[in-house]
Amino acid sequence: LPFYNSEEERKHGREQKLRREKFLAELTQAVAQNFLLEGKHEDAIPAALHSLKFSISVHSSNAVELVPAYLILAEAGLGLGHLIQAEEYLSQAQWIILKNSHCSNAIQSDFHRNLGLLHAAKGNFEDSLYHLANDIYFSSCAFGTNHMAASGGYFHMANVFFRQNRMDIADSLYTEVMNKTGLFKSHLMS
Structure with missing residues (x-):
């Protein structure tokens, strides 16, 4: 991490980091979705996991913005026949949906x-x-x-x-x- 001399520089650095992570969350989600559309379920998993990681960093671990990544992971699991794994991701998505009335x-x-x-x-x-x-x-x-x-x-x-x-x-x-x-x-x- 870079060293900042002032509070203003630290704030600017945090804002830049947040923008980068938000962009990466959206980009990796789009890549994962494209892999699913192409039927490349296994390739979708790393991109969706990165999207989930960046989304957690930007929002929080219970934010509704995490649900699309969980759904992509579940769909990839279904496509690969990994039903238990898909069910776990769907459970995570359901928990977030139930906690957020604005879904x-x-x-x-x-x-x-x-x-x-x-x-x-x-x-x-x-x-x-x-x-x-x-x-x-x-x-x-x-x-x-x-x-x-x-x-x-x-x-x-x-x-x-x-x-x-x-x-x-x-x-x-x-x-x-x-x-x-x-x-x-x-x-x-x-």
């Missing part, structure tokens, strides 16, 4: 989607459907009922119904996904 609908949507996927992977289909329904609710609150963000919840619910061999419901949900993505594409073109 956004988008974050709650992501949380319930991951929890629904965890329960589906464990074969707990009723719990999975409950959380995926909450995902749809919160994404609709955050983005609107016709937004493409809700289509992920519908898609995962359809997959659960498909695994239960309830094809009529699965087909109707797959159709809903197609309608939402079609609306989104037509909205982009206009």
Whole structure:
């Protein structure tokens, strides 16, 4: 650490350090998210851990800003089949969400989607459907009922119904996904 001669220099140094750590938290979170989108779950973990570390340093260990990093870590764990690890990260995220009443609908949507996927992977289909329904609710609150963000919840619910061999419901949900993505594409073109 650099040596500062005055309180003003120390304050300026702390502010610069805080800005750097905030930037690094956001950058490493974006990198981790990109790795997940590419299906590189193992590569997402170090970036998400760095994002978590910098976010803790900037905010605190119970701040809602940590939840996205925990959700990325949980999603990476799910992608690798490490269900216990994913469940631990989701528990950390849930604890923070419960302690912070100002958690956004988008974050709650992501949380319930991951929890629904965890329960589906464990074969707990009723719990999975409950959380995926909450995902749809919160994404609709955050983005609107016709937004493409809700289509992920519908898609995962359809997959659960498909695994239960309830094809009529699965087909109707797959159709809903197609309608939402079609609306989104037509909205982009206009």
